[in-house]
Amino acid sequence: MNKLKWWQKTNVYQVYPKSFLDTTGSGTGDIPGVTEKLDYLKTLGVGAIWLTPVYPSPMVDNGYDIADFKGIDPSYGSMADMEKLIAEGKKRDIRIVMDLVYNHSSDKHPWFIDSASSRDSEHSDWYIWRDAKPDGSAPTNWRSIFGGSAWTWCEARQQYYLHTFAEAQPDLNWENPKVREALYEAANFWLDKGVGGFRIDAIVYIKKPAEFVDGEPDSEDGMVNIHTMIAGTPGILDFLHEFKAKVFAGHDIFTVAEANGVSPEQLPQWVGKDGVFDMLFEFSHMNLEFPKGEIWSQATGYTEEIIPKLKEVIAASQRATAHNGWYPIFFENHDQMRCVRHYFPDEAPKGPAAKAMASILLTLRGTPFVSGAGLWQCGLGFHRGL
Numbered sequence: 001m002n003k004l005k006w007w008q009k010t011n012v013y014q015v016y017p018k019s020f021l022d023t024t025g026s027g028t029g030d031i032p033g034v035t036e037k038l039d040y041l042k043t044l045g046v047g048a049i050w051l052t053p054v055y056p057s058p059m060v061d062n063g064y065d066i067a068d069f070k071g072i073d074p075s076y077g078s079m080a081d082m083e084k085l086i087a088e089g090k091k092r093d094i095r096i097v098m099d100l101v102y103n104h105s106s107d108k109h110p111w112f113i114d115s116a117s118s119r120d121s122e123h124s125d126w127y128i129w130r131d132a133k134p135d136g137s138a139p140t141n142w143r144s145i146f147g148g149s150a151w152t153w154c155e156a157r158q159q160y161y162l163h164t165f166a167e168a169q170p171d172l173n174w175e176n177p178k179v180r181e182a183l184y185e186a187a188n189f190w191l192d193k194g195v196g197g198f199r200i201d202a203i204v205y206i207k208k209p210a211e212f213v214d215g216e217p218d219s220e221d222g223m224v225n226i227h228t229m230i231a232g233t234p235g236i237l238d239f240l241h242e243f244k245a246k247v248f249a250g251h252d253i254f255t256v257a258e259a260n261g262v263s264p265e266q267l268p269q270w271v272g273k274d275g276v277f278d279m280l281f282e283f284s285h286m287n288l289e290f291p292k293g294e295i296w297s298q299a300t301g302y303t304e305e306i307i308p309k310l311k312e313v314i315a316a317s318q319r320a321t322a323h324n325g326w327y328p329i330f331f332e333n334h335d336q337m338r339c340v341r342h343y344f345p346d347e348a349p350k351g352p353a354a355k356a357m358a359s360i361l362l363t364l365r366g367t368p369f370v371s372g373a374g375l376w377q378c379g380l381g382f383h384r385g386l
Contacts, residue, residue, distance in 0.1 A: 007197070007254035007278065007367060008326055010047025012097070014371045017054055017076055018062065031077040035085045038092050048095040048254070050199050050369070054082070058108050060168040064099075064201065065106040069186035086194045095196020097254070102183050103202045104169040111182075112170050116154050116161070126179050127170045128162035129154075130212060141214045142230075143223035150226045164205045164226050174206045174239055184246040197253035200277070204259050207236035231261040237269060240276040254278045256328050256369075264313070264320040272325030279328040279367065282317065306343055318365060327366035331357050 021033025031054060041049065053063035054076045063073070072079050086096050105112055114123040130139040130151070138151035139160055144167075151160040152167045162171045172179050187198065208230055215224030248255050256279040262270055263282070270280050321327045331339035340353040361368050 005254070006252075007048060007095075010367065011045050011362075012048045012050055012328075012367060012369045013041055013044070013046040014050045014052065014369060016052050026075070028075050030075070031072070031081040031085050035081070035088050038085075038088055038094060042092050042094060046094060048097050048196055049089065050097045050256075051099065053099045053101060058106055058168065060106070061166050064101050065104075065108075065166065065169045066101050067106040067108045067110075069105075069183070070189045083193060089196075090194065095253075096194075097197040097199055097256075098190050098195050099201060100183075100187060100198045101201040102172065103164060103205045104171045107168045107170055117156055119157055119159070125176055126173055128173055128208060129157065129159045130162070131159055140212050140229075141217065141223045142226040143219075143221070144226055149223070162208075164202070164230070171205070171208075175208075180239070180242065181246075184243065187247045191247070191251055191253070195253070197278075198248075198255050199281075200255065200257040202260075203240070203257045204231045204236070204261050207233040207239060209233055227261065232266075237276065240270075244276045248276075254367075256281060264316040267317070267320040268324050270325075271321065275325060279326050281328055281330065310343060314360075314364070322365070327364070328369050329361050329364050329366045330369040330371070331361060 015034055017029045017031060017034060020029040021037060022029050023032045023036060024030060034049065034051070053066060054072055055063065055066045056068040056071045056073045057063045057065050058067065059065070072082050089096050107113075107116075111123045111126050114121045115125075115127050115129075118124065119129075132153075133139060138149050140151070142150040142162075144150040144163055144165060146166050148167075150162055150164060152163060152170075153160055163169050164171055172183070174180060190198075205227075215229050218224050218228070244255075255277045257270070257277045258281045259270060260282070262280060267275075267280060267282065269275060271277050317327060331342070339357050340348070340350050343357065344353045361370070
């Protein structure tokens with residue numbers, strides 16, 4: 001049996017810096033606040049901290065709209081504060097894991113500002129641009145994950161740009177090798193700073209179809225969820241193997257990708273000896289109430305059928321990674337409702353419910369990921385935007 005790596009023998013704690021600890025009186029948590037609590041986190045058995053984005057951002061999507069992939073937002077502190085957090089973490093055997101948001105940037109990123117200025121600019125094709133239909137409407141009937149059209153009109157270019165998420169989060173054009181190289185360079189920048197790994201956001205959306213066509217409407221608005229149209233487009237693994245070779249390979253880190261829509265049967269293509277990542281956040285156990293493939297933004301919570309289904313899909317994921325790959329165990333994060341609400345009726349006692357979920361979390365094969373004010377605080381985690 002192969003010797004377990006460090007990240008297979010520890011707990012990962014997701015820290016949402018904005019609400020963690022404010023050391024300046026600004027009303028917003030900051031990086032020094034995380035550093036101040038490292039000793040406490042060590043007592044909880046934490047060996048890695050997944051830090052949600054602390055990059056410069058207009059905060060349209062709580063930092064997941066990034067205006068500089070190699071900077072620190074002043075509201076969180078300075079680059080020196082970040083370097084101190086990494087160094088102090090290492091002294092305590094706690095690795096700092098950065099969140100890479102590489103499907104899109106902020107519309108305030110210099111790349112997009114330049115791209116939107118002209119069809120002939122330096123960064124003209126760094127994003128996804130398309131002409132309007134003959135009647136002037138959006139190129140396709142795709143609905144963004146945050147609702148409304150996934151296309152927004154740009155007056156300067158007289159074209160629409162694509163955004164899988166918010167209008168302020170234009171999708172990057174991964175078909176352009178210059179875009180990929182710039183993103184790899186940014187990731188290597190953080191490796192040079194000494195980070196212990198990466199959580200990669202929304203990775204299933206980076207590859208777009210060769211042709212953009214309307215989909216079968218899935219609602220009365222006449223639109224189709226963009227997830228249905230672009231998630232896991234064939235060829236995506238070619239990009240990701242390049243990513244692995246240019247960034248991950250040869251480093252003592254772990255990588256865990258958010259990959260909504262990847263099934264347990266597909267896991268061997270994504271993780272393990274022939275895959276790309278060390279672990280994969282797949283959502284088969286988070287989307288149990290959505291048999292037609294709807295996603296987290298439509299979550300409604302507990303249903304009577306959810307617990308039997310939970311056992312079934314967790315068992316499938318465990319089997320899929322039993323001999324090849326490793327599994328990240330999680331039941332909530334910044335995008336998901338609290339697990340005691342998701343898997344239990346409202347009248348269920350929160351304490352026993354949280355203990356039940358924690359027992360599963362900490363005894364399955366895999367690395368436990370605990371979110372913010374997590375399971376040991378009765379499952380009263382947080383949800384992005386609340």
